[in-house]
Amino acid sequence: MSVQVKGTKLFLVMAAVLFFISPLFLSRYAIYVLNLFAIYALVAIGLNLVMGYTGLISAGHAGFLAIGAYSTAILTSVAGWLSPLIILHVAGLLTGLIGFGLGIPILRLKGIYIVMVTLAFGVVITEIILQWSSLTHGDDGFRVPRAVLGGFVFDSDKKLFFLIQPITIVMTLIARNIVQTRVGRAFRAIEQSEIASETMGIDLAKYKTKAFGLSAFYTGIAGGLFAYAMTYISPDSFNMGVSIDFIAMIVIGGMGSILGSIIGAVILTGIQHALSELPKVQTLIFGIALIVFMIFMPKGISGLIMDWKQGGPNRKQSQ
Amino acid sequence: MLELEKVETYYGKVQALKGVTIKVKEESIVALLGANGAGKSTTLRTISGLIPSRGGSIQFLGERIETESPERIVRKGISHVPEGRDLFYGLTVDENLAMGAYTRKDRAEIERSLSRVYAFFPRLQDRRKQYAGTLSGGEQQMLAIGRALMSNPKLILLDEPSLGLAPLMVREIFRIIQEINREGTAILLVEQNAHMALQVARFGYVLETGRIVLQNRSELLLEDQQIKEKYLGTR
Amino acid sequence: MLLQVIVSGIATGCIYSLMALGLTLIYKSTGHVNFAQGEMSMLSGFVAFTMFHILGFSVTFSLFICLLSSIVIGLVMERLLVRPAIRAPHFNVFIITLGASIVMQSGAGLIWTHDQFLFPSAFPSETFSLGFVRVNGISLGIIATTGVLMLVLYFFFKYSKTGTAMRAVSESQNAALLMGISVKRSFALTWAISGFISGVGAVLIAPVIFLSTRMGLVVINGFAAAILGGWGSIPGAVLGGIMLGILENVAPYYFPSQIRNIIPFAVLVGVLIIKPTGIMGEEEKRRV
Ligand SMILES: Nc1ncnc2c1ncn2[C@@H]1O[C@H](COP(=O)(O)OP(=O)(O)O)[C@@H](O)[C@H]1O
Ligand SMILES: [Mg+2]
DSSP, X not given: OHHHHHHHHHHHHHHHHHHHHGGGTXXXXXXXXXXXXXXXXXXXHHHHHHHHHHOOOOSOHHHHHHXXXXXXXHHHHHOTTSOHHHHHXXXXXXXXXXXXXXXXHHTTOOHHHHHHHHHHHHHHHHHHHHHOHHHHOGGGOEEOOOOEXXXXXXXXXXXXXXXXXXXXXXXXXXXXXXXXXHHHHHHHHHHHOHHHHHHTTOOHXXXXXXXXXXXXXXXXXXXXXXXHHHSEEOGGGGSHHHHHHHHHHHHHHOTTOHHHHHHHHHHHHHHHHHTTTOHXXXXXXXXXXXXXXXXXXXXXXXXXXXXXXXXXXXXXXXX | OEEEEEEXXXXXXXXXXXXXXXXXXXXXXXXXXXXXXXXXXHHHHHHXXXXXXXXXXXXXXXXXXXXXXXXXXXXXXXXXXXXXXXOOTTSBXXXXXXXXXXXXXXXXXXXXXXXXXXXXXXXHHTTTTSBGXXXXXXXXXXXXXXXXXXXXXXXXEEEOTTTTOOHHHHHHHHHHHHHHHHTTOEEEEEESOHHHHHHHOSEEEEEEXXXXXXXXXXXXXXXXXXXXXXXXXXX | OHHHHHHHHHHHHHHHHHHHHHHHHHHHHHOOOOTTHHHHHHHHHHHHHIIIIISOOOHHHHHHHHHHHHHHHHHHIIIIIIGGGTTSOHHHHHHHHHHHHHHHHHHHHHHHOSOOBOOOOSSOOSEEEETTEEEEHHHHHHHHHHHHHHHHHHHHHHHSHHHHHHHHHHHOXXXXXXXXXXXXXXXXXXXXXXXXXXXXXXXXXXXXXXXXXXXXXXXXXXXXXXXXXXXXXXXXXXXXXXXXXXXXXXXXXXXXXXXXXXXXXXXXXXXXXXXXXXXXXOOOOOOO
8 A cells, every 4th residue: 555655656756857847858839838738727727616616607717817817917017027926916816806706796696697697797808908908908919028037037938837837736736725625615515505505504605705706816817827828918818719618628627626627628728739720620629528528427537537446447336 | 906016216326115015996095104204205206107116016907007107107097196286386277277187188078177176176266367376375285186186087196285284274175085085086195194194094004214014904003002102192 | 760770679689589588498498598599590590591592492492491490400409418418407408508509600610611691581671661760671570570479489388288288397397297298398399499489580680690600699699688588587588688689779879889799798787786687587486
């Protein structure tokens, strides 16, 4: 047993080391894609905190991504001397606050209303960005200045790798902690049964709002990293289709699973880049994947992995 | 006319009926008693085909029905008045009754059943155009029974008709149940109100966690020490 | 002048009403939310387009096939996508219809490209004078067709045995089963009717906004209309659609014209803040 654990640990350490020296021998494009994997993993984790753990559908998470991205871009251009860590915090907190605020009216509502409000939210955010061109440059898009940390300029994907990946890893671990604690259990209870958790004395409203705020915070940070990685953002980067891609990520990866969020983000971003020449086929594949997974594997890929781990080769697990 | 033989029913992996054997004779009232969660409603749902059984057999008028759909079972002459009425609350009284006759075609005969229901329950006739959701509890139970009568059944499965009703209304409902039975319809009556049920029933079964633990003629069950303690004690 | 804008607003609104009605019927009877309602419309529109433009059939025949295909699309959706998930939570079915809308939109794009196409109107485009207002024949046709369809549906659900049984299913599936009503058949019929409504929508809307794969987005206006009217209420869906149509047509006279794009969303947010149950929205009916 302990040999096995030691083996796993050793493997993890080696994987981590390998991962962090990988920019030395990977191509620029590969590093860029790895960065996007991390950014979208953060978004998927954020979205999963709402959808997977509370069962509320958000069809407007691209709006949060946009707020995070634009506030980072604007902050960096007016106060570029600030540490990107501070800027990202501000962007994340701002987005989180907006998410919290959005959560307050939403939590009284159910199902379809939440879908439509969040969808409306996403559209309204891009519309605001489009119209408020004195701040956002509207349709022309925004050229994002480089992040500078104590004289070190993050001016390449390789350098950004060392900003994006550590942040993602830390935030993933934090998310894992959150869902394993009381709050996470409460979130899950909401998903299982609203009435039951109400009688259990869980203050649903409070938790749903918290979930939304936290989810927005994660997505906002991802937005900031997105702005740095893309170096150019425009309202079109955050349209409704993007929000739906996010939903596809967690459906395919696995609702209510951190690991699933990462898997889903990697798979979908991978497909997006592998088929970047064929955007039509790519959306077709996403659509088919949504259907197939929801009908045959509603717990997503992480659900399959869990079943396989628990069920084992010759053991029947009773739930 | 109805014979359950070692019927087993599951909710997922949980076994709710562990081999239930029950007989209902033509034109009789049979009481099915038991504490909350014993499996009384499950027994009725299994008979009417709402839940499939996984073991045993159910015979009705000499035919096996345990694999039939609810629709076929209604057509064969079994009507189920579910626990908590389960009316179509957004439909009028008339529409609810019309749905009770959904499997029937002959308009004249449906009309005759309707008159019969309104003869049993004149209060419903006064509320024909009212939505079922606006009726009082007693009227709702009347409508639920009336709706079941509309398919002209040979056997009615009645699940806790006295639930949540005032004593006077309970007596009224039980009077009508006896009347319906006197006109030739057999009744399998599920009740927590054991005293009341055994007074109208000819025979009684007692269910405990999915098994029949006691069965006898009603007057003997009423005298039974065990029954007295468990189900009649407080009364 | 304003009166004329209102009339064309009603015509636009009729189309939203149809969308909202299709959504509401499915929701009421099955509890499911169909995000692909707009794409069903778009797809049957393209079927008609293929019939007359590529295969050279007459317009009338093509429009007839359009309606027929819309019923088939509804049935196929139910059978292929919704029924396999019948025991799954509504959430899953919503995601499935979302996936279906994506598949239909991008699939249609692959077949017919994402361009805009002219679509013939079933109605004359000349203008009629009705008292003070001059009304476009197309608007009049839209309003009349929608009105007739609504009436037919009303009588079907109110007075026919099948229609009543469908309402019964939406009240309680368990009790409906006990009456001998086939819930499956009722669901399929609901989807067929919603499909048909989406087909009528295609025939009415495509000539006005052109036929394109983006046409399905009208479902969002449908949702906004249904929520404005009171989610789950059939008269609400109709009323909400017409009000939304009027708002959309009148608002650009008072606000900058870009506002038109976000009206459905503004309406949504407004309703949810002021009265989440919508205009005709009812509290849950008392159960026992
Ligand atoms: N829909 C259901 N799903 C799972 N278990 C159920 C369901 N309905 C009843 N049960 C369980 O089956 C057992 C019998 O229930 P029921 O037939 O309703 O009892 P009774 O009608 O005698 O009160 C109980 O343990 C109950 O918890
Ligand atoms: Mg019971």
